[in-house]
Every structure is written in C-alpha cells, then in structure tokens.
Amino acid sequence: MTEAVAAVDLGATSGRVMLGFVGHNKLSVRPVARFPNLPIRTPDGLHWNILELFRHVTAGLVAAVHEEASLASAGVDSWAVDYALLRGGRMLGAPFHYRDERNLAAVEAIHSIVSARQLYAQNGLQYLPFNTLYQLEAERDSGHLRFADSMLLIPDLINFWLTGKSFAERTNASTTGLVDITTGEWNEALISRLDLPSRLFAPLVSPGSTVGTLLPSIATGLGMSGNLNIVAVGSHDTASAVVAIPATTSNFAYISCGTWGLVGVELEHPVLNEASRLANFTNEGGVDGRVRYLHNVMGLWLLSESVRYWERSGETIDLTTLLAQASAVSSTISVFDVNDPRFLAPGDMPRRIAEWLTEHDRAVPRSRPEFVRSMIQSLAAAFSDAVCRASELSGIRVDVIHIVGGGSQNELLCQLTADLSGVPVLAGPVEATAIGNVLIQARAQGFATGSLEALRSLVASTFAPKRFDPVH
Known part of the structure; x- marks a missing residue:
C-alpha cells in the first residue's frame, strides 16, 4: 500500500x-x-x-x-x-x-x-x-x-x-x-x-x-x-535535492544543477577556516542537521538566458538540436569564468561572454553551437574545480559525482564534468528536489522511516542514474 x-x-x-x-x-x-x-x-x-x-x-x-x-x-x-x-x-x-x-x-x-x-x-x-x-x-x-x-x-x-x-x-x-x-x-x-x-x-x-x-x-x-x-x-x-541523491557510498560529491549549479559534499560539521572563506565555500543547513558544504556556480542560467536573448528576435530555438550541434563542435573552444559577476543579471549573455573572452585575449565563438559549447565546457570546468576544492577543504575523498536536477539531462555537461574531474559521474534523478520533498513528508507522516542513507537507498533502487566514465 x-x-x-x-x-x-x-x-x-x-x-x-x-x-x-x-x-x-x-x-x-x-x-x-x-x-x-x-x-x-x-x-x-x-x-x-x-x-x-x-x-x-x-x-x-x-x-x-x-x-x-x-x-x-x-x-x-x-x-x-x-x-x-x-x-x-x-x-x-x-x-x-x-x-x-x-x-x-x-x-x-x-x-x-x-x-x-x-x-x-x-x-x-x-x-x-x-x-x-x-x-x-x-x-x-x-x-x-x-x-x-x-x-x-x-x-x-x-x-x-x-x-x-x-x-x-x-x-x-x-x-x-x-x-x-x-x-x-x-x-x-x-x-x-x-x-x-x-x-x-x-x-x-x-x-x-x-x-x-x-x-x-x-x-x-x-x-x-x-x-x-x-x-x-x-x-x-537544494536541501531537498540532496536528500534524494542516490548515493550508495559516503564518498560522494553532488551537483544540484539547474539555474544554479550547487557543487559540494555533505558533512557533519561546518568548515570555517580562512582557506574555506577565501575559496568562497558555504556551510548551509541540511536535513537532519547535516551541513551542505558547497560552492555556488552560475549554472544553466547562462544557457537559458542566452536562448531567451536569441529568441527575442522572434526566432524559436530548438535546444535539443542546439546541444547536439554543440556536442559535435570539434574546434578548440575558449573557456571563461562562469562566476564573473557580469553574468548575474538578465540580458545579452552572449555579448557579455564575448566581452569577457576579448578582455582575456581568448577567441570568441563564431556561431551559436560554439557559444553553447563554450558555456557547457566552462560550466564543466567550474564544476570540476569546485569538486576538487570541496574535497581538499573538507577532507572527503570523492569517488563519484552525482549530478541531479535538470542539468543531469545534459549529456555533454555530464561527460565533460567526468572528463575534467577524472571522476565518474552518475546523472539523475531529474526531479531530485521534488523527490527529497516527498521523502521528508513521508517520513514525517510515518510511511517512510530511517536515516538519510535509508531514504537514499530507496531512491537508488527506484531511479537508476546514468553513468558517465572519464574519457582520458
């Protein structure tokens, strides 16, 4: 029942x-x-x-x-x-x-x-x-x-x-x-x-x-x-999403990826030293008193805002096709700092990316697929760096990265994150936030029991993630 x-x-x-x-x-x-x-x-x-x-x-x-x-x-x-x-x-x-x-x-x-x-x-x-x-x-x-x-x-x-x-x-x-x-x-x-x-x-x-x-x-x-x-x-x-990470080991990092990419590890106690502060890592409250030790990365906002800008001319952008074209790009692509504050506000995101690249003497993409590839590659680099820093600062050895949320459907992002980090990526579930929300309610109402690990075991047995191994 x-x-x-x-x-x-x-x-x-x-x-x-x-x-x-x-x-x-x-x-x-x-x-x-x-x-x-x-x-x-x-x-x-x-x-x-x-x-x-x-x-x-x-x-x-x-x-x-x-x-x-x-x-x-x-x-x-x-x-x-x-x-x-x-x-x-x-x-x-x-x-x-x-x-x-x-x-x-x-x-x-x-x-x-x-x-x-x-x-x-x-x-x-x-x-x-x-x-x-x-x-x-x-x-x-x-x-x-x-x-x-x-x-x-x-x-x-x-x-x-x-x-x-x-x-x-x-x-x-x-x-x-x-x-x-x-x-x-x-x-x-x-x-x-x-x-x-x-x-x-x-x-x-x-x-x-x-x-x-x-x-x-x-x-x-x-x-x-x-x-x-x-x-x-x-x-x-993100607190609800982390509940629904289908983790079967404690040595995991998570990326809750949507408008923002929240990249980190789960801890019992906060990390408050100066190295952590200078790395701009945050200690946020989690369910059952856990600490979500993470770094905010700009996330797929870059892509969604770019698409909105391109569509202002009346053109309809097919994102699936655009991502496939980006995956097929074989030329060398410039990477930029996705966390630059200029990318925070709504507006002409492709122009801002071009300005950043020009200021840093890097080649500007010449087509929309190249712009999208640059965004995805830059996000993957930021994700990989944040996982590495989270591991160093917390002392947690990361054996696997779980990507949940809408970004878990972006296969190019998942594969590039695995490649750049050298760590396998498990993608899904897409609706992790809603699933975590449901599980906390169910436990409160008495028709689910156990620790976060028990709840995650149920998620893992129900929503099989897709695996992306690093390609060296």
Whole structure:
C-alpha cells in the first residue's frame, strides 16, 4: 500500500506540483502542474510575481487532490535568500528578485560594520551580494524595514498563506546570513549589531515538522478538505535535492544543477577556516542537521538566458538540436569564468561572454553551437574545480559525482564534468528536489522511516542514474 503527498517545488525560472507515492520499497513521483516563474521589472527594480506564483501553487494543489483524494500532506520548497516583508499579515510590496541591482551599496554598508571574515566565522556563508542580510540593508531607504513586523522567506510565505502560521524553516533560514552556524538559531547579537528589528524573525522549525493545516478560507475557496497537513520540508530546494541523491557510498560529491549549479559534499560539521572563506565555500543547513558544504556556480542560467536573448528576435530555438550541434563542435573552444559577476543579471549573455573572452585575449565563438559549447565546457570546468576544492577543504575523498536536477539531462555537461574531474559521474534523478520533498513528508507522516542513507537507498533502487566514465 502506498500513501500520497504533494511536493510544491518552486525554481527560479519555473515551478511544479508533483504527486509523490511512497510505500514499502516503493517510490514514485509524477507532475500534476507545471508553470513558469517569470520576474517583473517595475520602476523600483526586479520583483517576483509572487501572487501569480501562489495562484499556480493553489491550482496545482487542487489538481493533486483531484487526482488523489486521500492526499496526506503537502510541502513547499523554493530558491533561497529572497523574502517578503509583512505587517499585520499583509505583504508590503512584491518581493525583490535576488538578481536586482540594489544590493551592491548594501554590501559595503554591512562590511563597514562587520567584516567579511567576522561574518564567515558567525554564519559560515559564501559571500554572495544577494544574501538576505545584504538585501535587508538595502531595504532601509524604502522605510519598509521600520514598518514591517515580520519577514518570511518565499516557501515560508507560501506556507503562511496556506496555514496562517508564521515560521522559518531552518535549511532556508541558514542562507540569510543571520543564523548562528554553531547553534542553528537566529544570531541575535549579529541582528542587533546590524540594527535589524528582531521582531522580523519568525520561530525556526526543522524539516519534518508538521506546521499546520489549510486555513478554512483557503480550503473553502479551493474546494479542498481543511485537514490537509502542511509539512516543513527542506525548504531550500537544494536541501531537498540532496536528500534524494542516490548515493550508495559516503564518498560522494553532488551537483544540484539547474539555474544554479550547487557543487559540494555533505558533512557533519561546518568548515570555517580562512582557506574555506577565501575559496568562497558555504556551510548551509541540511536535513537532519547535516551541513551542505558547497560552492555556488552560475549554472544553466547562462544557457537559458542566452536562448531567451536569441529568441527575442522572434526566432524559436530548438535546444535539443542546439546541444547536439554543440556536442559535435570539434574546434578548440575558449573557456571563461562562469562566476564573473557580469553574468548575474538578465540580458545579452552572449555579448557579455564575448566581452569577457576579448578582455582575456581568448577567441570568441563564431556561431551559436560554439557559444553553447563554450558555456557547457566552462560550466564543466567550474564544476570540476569546485569538486576538487570541496574535497581538499573538507577532507572527503570523492569517488563519484552525482549530478541531479535538470542539468543531469545534459549529456555533454555530464561527460565533460567526468572528463575534467577524472571522476565518474552518475546523472539523475531529474526531479531530485521534488523527490527529497516527498521523502521528508513521508517520513514525517510515518510511511517512510530511517536515516538519510535509508531514504537514499530507496531512491537508488527506484531511479537508476546514468553513468558517465572519464574519457582520458
């Protein structure tokens, strides 16, 4: 007998609601809704269309209940760092997108109070200019920071609208820069030092906590039962994805590859030394108290944004064909630094890549297939380097690299990563984030049991990854 749950998985470019079925040695997922997640630019900056996103979420939950009336629970995961400010339960404007340009001045303001070295000792986070603490500093001029009585990260906001319960799930909260890396609690001393209102920060809960049921108004409006449990999963999507790594050994590295490539290893304790900070590695919260020791790499954003730019002329790009053409490129291809900050914002990505290559006296691709090959080869090089550094800094010997998420379908990327790292790559499952979301719900509801290793064993026996051996 299997039980059903719904996984709401919100990515930075698209979202999905998946039905998950879990039983004794049984695990399956299937989509019931997929939808775009497109930002909106207004005169004050780049924002998430969060109300439209919530509409898609609720419609997806209705579809899930329509297909499986005995649905036991639902859980929400999303990208990290972004949030809404609220007062009296009402949102004070649409949440800013982390790619908005407003954060650069805020970084300097924060570091004038607490140095980057001091911050790393307290929060263990990789420096990224859009980490939540910098974004909150950027709020000061708007006046919203003084007026707000709470701050909720995106999955916590969705859960608040579903249940009326205000809380902060730990894996996503760990990306704010305001959680103490040693205690796992809000760092009240740092919050005070940065002159942030302590009232903003909701109580922390751990993955696997049942946080409430649907509000009567939501249940009635959707024609659903009010007894649907809402479970806090690893609400940072990478935390859920890492749960579903089909690992059969502890000596593995993972790459959760989509818009971003999150490259790292799983640890019991953080790495907080100066070498780790200078390498820009982050210690983020994982499920069951594990540490996701990783480096953020720009990811397939480079490719997707390039395709969007090429399609602005009205042309339709067939990505499968373009990737096949890129795989067939036999000429020498220039590699660039995918983590250069110029690639962060939306826009003409091919022009920026050409400018980087020209500045560094490297040949510029002459065709779209060559541009795509350069992107994929550069990503594979960045992934390989990050795996090597993660191994060196953590002391973990890496025998295999697991690539999960949408990037696991990119065979050229998987093969080049294996070739450059000299380590076999196991690709899949594609829907690792939703699968991890489902498994944490299932364990919380009592129809899955065991450690993360036991859950991963179930994934490995259900979703056989594709192997890419290094070609020397």
